[in-house]
Amino acid sequence: MLSPIEEISLMQSTIRFSVVAIVLLAVAGAAQADFIAHFDQPAYNVLPGAAVSVQVLLDADTLAAGDQPTPGGLLSMGITVSFDSTKAEVADTSKIALPLELQSDGAGSPPLLEVAPGQARAFGSVNVFTATEGYGGTLLATIEIANLALLGDSYALSLGRYSASPTFANFVDWSGTLLDAQLSFGTAIVNVVPEPVSLALLGLGGAGLLLKRWRARPA
Incomplete structure (x- = not known):
């Protein structure tokens, strides 16, 4: 049986241990890195009737500078790029290119590529x-996304998982750990802009108009 002094000492030790454990858990939570799939640019400029090439990147540690690869490497990944179908389109699956290392479905067949x-x-x-x-x-x-929108218009690009089914594993690392729950997704915007030559001509036209007005003003 412990004496009153020993009981107080044991209680104080338990409290100190609990406080340290809580602090360590809080620090670990604050330092936990998030995974994010994002576009290579926040905004793209495209000419009317032209196409824009977008890259989808993975950052496995948002606390570090620059995009970081998945520790141990990725086993698989699955993404969906969405946009307004009246303003853009992906013509066919030949417009989707994956890195050489990811050109499999995991079972020896080609990757799963789809457009709609x-x-x-x-x-x-x-x-x-292998x-x-x-x-x-x-x-x-x-x-490669073909622009259908008119000059001055804009539209959003959004990212998501290849499959939203809870039984489908999209992002898995080499050790077999499912990463889907840790992953967030970025967005981007596409702006339809005039050709640089048109902008230059517009600038020259504006300058010419100002010069004409200056010459026509009363002496």
Whole structure:
């Protein structure tokens, strides 16, 4: 049986241990890095009737500078790029390019590439029959989007998982850990702009108009 002094000492030790544990948990939570899939630019400028090439990148540590690869490498990844189908389109799956290391469905067949009105989807994996490590890059896909919008218009690009089904594993690291719950997604905007020559001519036209008005003013 403990004496009153020993009981107080034990209680104080328990309290100190609990406080230290709480602090350590808080620090660990604050230092936890998030995964984010994002576009290579926050905004793209495109000419009327032209196309824009966008890259989808992965940053496995948002607390560090620059995009960081997944520790241990990726086993698979799955993304969907969405946009207004009246303002843009992806013509066919040839407009979706994946890194060489991710050009498999994980079972020895080609990656899953799909296009639909307002969407381009891709699921790629390392070839588990030949790969000895996970994909260590940060580039997930390059997609060519044809602009249908008119001059002065703009529209959003958004990212999401290839499949929203809770039973489908999109992002998995080389050790087999499912990353979907840790992943967030970025957005971007596409602006339809005039050709640089048109802007230059507009500037020259404006300057000419000002010169004409200056010459015509009363003496």
